[in-house]
Amino acid sequence: MSATIQTGALGRSADAPRPRALLFDRRRRRNAYAAYLFLAPGFLLFALVILYPIARAFQISLYEWSIVPGATSRFLGLENYDRALHDPVFWRSLGNTGFYMAVTVPTQIVLGLAAAVLLDARMPARGLFRALYYLPVITSWVVVSLLFRYLFMTDGGLVNWVLHDGLHVIDHNVQWLGSRWTAMTAISVLGIWKGVGWSMVIFLAALQGVPRELYEAAAVDGAGSWRSFRGITLPTLLPVVAFVTVMLVIGGFNVFISVFLITNGGPLDQTQVLLTYMYRQAFSFLDFGYGSALSFTLTLIVFALSLAQLRIFARRGAA
Amino acid sequence: MRLARLALLTALVTSVSVFAVTAATAGAGRAGGTTTITFWHAYAENASAPEMQRLTKIVIPRFEKLNPGIKVEQVPFSYSSLQQKLTTSVAGGTLPDVIRADLAWVPQYAKLGAFAKLDQAMPDFQKLAKAVYPGSLATNYYKGHYYGLPLDTNTRVLMYNKDALASAGITSPPTTFDALRAAAPKLKAKGIYLFADGGTGGWNVLPWIWSGGGSLTNKTFTRATGYLNSAKSVAAVQLLVDLYKEGAIPSLITGDAGATGTEDGLATGKYATILDGPWMFPIFRKAYPNFKLQTALVPKGPGGSVSVVGGEDIVMSQSSKKKAAAEQFIRFMLSPWTQTEMAHAGQMPVRADVSKQLTKINSYFGIFAQQLKVARPRTPSPNWPQIDTVLGKAVASAIQGNESTKAALDDAARQIDQLLAG
Numbered sequence: 079m080s081a082t083i084q085t086g087a088l089g090r091s092a093d094a095p096r097p098r099a100l101l102f103d104r105r106r107r108r109n110a111y112a113a114y115l116f117l118a119p120g121f122l123l124f125a126l127v128i129l130y131p132i133a134r135a136f137q138i139s140l141y142e143w144s145i146v147p148g149a150t151s152r153f154l155g156l157e158n159y160d161r162a163l164h165d166p167v168f169w170r171s172l173g174n175t176g177f178y179m180a181v182t183v184p185t186q187i188v189l190g191l192a193a194a195v196l197l198d199a200r201m202p203a204r205g206l207f208r209a210l211y212y213l214p215v216i217t218s219w220v221v222v223s224l225l226f227r228y229l230f231m232t233d234g235g236l237v238n239w240v241l242h243d244g245l246h247v248i249d250h251n252v253q254w255l256g257s258r259w260t261a262m263t264a265i266s267v268l269g270i271w272k273g274v275g276w277s278m279v280i281f282l283a284a285l286q287g288v289p290r291e292l293y294e295a296a297a298v299d300g301a302g303s304w305r306s307f308r309g310i311t312l313p314t315l316l317p318v319v320a321f322v323t324v325m326l327v328i329g330g331f332n333v334f335i336s337v338f339l340i341t342n343g344g345p346l347d348q349t350q351v352l353l354t355y356m357y358r359q360a361f362s363f364l365d366f367g368y369g370s371a372l373s374f375t376l377t378l379i380v381f382a383l384s385l386a387q388l389r390i391f392a393r394r395g396a397a
Numbered sequence: 398m399r400l401a402r403l404a405l406l407t408a409l410v411t412s413v414s415v416f417a418v419t420a421a422t423a424g425a426g427r428a429g430g431t432t433t434i435t436f437w438h439a440y441a442e443n444a445s446a447p448e449m450q451r452l453t454k455i456v457i458p459r460f461e462k463l464n465p466g467i468k469v470e471q472v473p474f475s476y477s478s479l480q481q482k483l484t485t486s487v488a489g490g491t492l493p494d495v496i497r498a499d500l501a502w503v504p505q506y507a508k509l510g511a512f513a514k515l516d517q518a519m520p521d522f523q524k525l526a527k528a529v530y531p532g533s534l535a536t537n538y539y540k541g542h543y544y545g546l547p548l549d550t551n552t553r554v555l556m557y558n559k560d561a562l563a564s565a566g567i568t569s570p571p572t573t574f575d576a577l578r579a580a581a582p583k584l585k586a587k588g589i590y591l592f593a594d595g596g597t598g599g600w601n602v603l604p605w606i607w608s609g610g611g612s613l614t615n616k617t618f619t620r621a622t623g624y625l626n627s628a629k630s631v632a633a634v635q636l637l638v639d640l641y642k643e644g645a646i647p648s649l650i651t652g653d654a655g656a657t658g659t660e661d662g663l664a665t666g667k668y669a670t671i672l673d674g675p676w677m678f679p680i681f682r683k684a685y686p687n688f689k690l691q692t693a694l695v696p697k698g699p700g701g702s703v704s705v706v707g708g709e710d711i712v713m714s715q716s717s718k719k720k721a722a723a724e725q726f727i728r729f730m731l732s733p734w735t736q737t738e739m740a741h742a743g744q745m746p747v748r749a750d751v752s753k754q755l756t757k758i759n760s761y762f763g764i765f766a767q768q769l770k771v772a773r774p775r776t777p778s779p780n781w782p783q784i785d786t787v788l789g790k791a792v793a794s795a796i797q798g799n800e801s802t803k804a805a806l807d808d809a810a811r812q813i814d815q816l817l818a819g
Binding site: 145146147233253340341344346347361362 | 481487488489510511648651652653654655656657667780782783790794
């Protein structure tokens, strides 16, 4: 919020040429110069590893691209994008990516917030529990993906064993990874398990910033814990919820390793997500033009979604 | 505002020049007294694996002794990362001198111009080509030229669990399509799957299609319509569809990542038969030392018992600056001595003159040598990965009952026609 006010003031100062303001303006420019200088290394890195690849990916997406240096590539214009719009597997991967996001993002926020509030209270072994919840975040995606694949095996998998032999809630072993929605569910469960710790830590940090006096005042006024949570904790945490949401949505759209290692898009491309499908086109079929068109489309979607979310949260005075 | 633009410009210019510098250093070659050639392969990542032991302790030292002035730097990769590495190296212009490539990759990279035309580069190419199996040699062919030579070969045969069959009262392995159909209900009654496979791509289903008397394309690999959807091809795929519907084939075949793998299933008696290659012997010996693996030829259909040729080719990169040394190494790798050496580590030789003593080296090589006589290569095409995917999806779709076998293969043949033309 404060950043928006400042830029607004800077824009207005130009059409008010009073002597004091001019002096102020010059100093401000010198400050700006220093700021740009300090920003330069970061920007350079950003340009090199983000901007350049994005521009390059867009260029490649317009061609039937040959990866050999010096070879000529055939210009296709927007044909690769048109192909994506008519590709049923592209739409299915978009749907699967959307499903993954819709399932994992809200769950991670709710569970993360719940864990944070619980572990913010004074209790024995608090540090231990915090570490335990955070542990999945720092484990390798590769290791836990393989682990989940074994957990969800049809015969001999722990999940089926518990449901069938342990709890007797199913009468035959479920083929979790054998069809679209059950496999996507298994992959989403992994995403949630692995991500809750991250949102918990962010919320925990934010909770430290909530003034204790507010709770005390609320308690004096007779508010219960749920009332305090709704009236104090939640509103104060709203900007953090916004941040976590934006980050999780971006992360959700970029789901790759777990799908790649658990189902690799199978069976019959039923569980392809945007990135695994892009990867197959580019690195298995060496169709880098189409692969780039897919990844550029993904970039546009994520960009538009992030922008929309920031707008929504800004309007509600949260960002 | 002007300063802002200036800063932006500086940033951009600096980033561009940094890029140019890194590109220049990457392009610079290495200097040295002896010629060092680089050899990329995926024999095994584990240095203690028998292939690695033979290669690094015996084969390469002997080559270096026989060819003073040439050093070989071998770099092992895992199978999947080697292909990825090849792709990025083609784009970056940093391919090694010699590569042991899966035979299915050769046309794909030859089309990109990444590999040298060995039939033009090596004066003694014809002599070497005549010494190897024609089926393996064919995998190096792309648009009028040979881009490599076969290095090792293999094929799939029927592997079975004798006890699993016996428990259903079956005393000999199914040797024909009819025997398979007859065995299915008996095994099912005992809760055993008749046959399991991990996919429906060419490697998996071509033995069935060929043994059924069908084919994927015409002889010149230009057309699939009329071949993949011919009555015989359809009938062969229908065998798999019927067996799946009867519950004689597990969902592993349609890509169910949660199903039990073929080796675990076979060794534990869950699956009675699978099709697989010679590398499975060491794997079974290690994971299931008490399991006695039995083999037979691919079950016979109207087209006989036909299997699919697998293996690796050896190629030289077009960008290699040390082609003479690289060719010398390729020659050495194809010599009877090296082929015999590597056979001890489980690599089946491609030289017909070496294959005679194969069973003396490894008793289980016999069945594979016999099957190789009637094994065919997959379609050599730069679009093979796409063709493979189309075929795999069509067969899986028919197996799952989404469409009739004929309709699925009609549609796949149409798509493959386009891929063969491209």
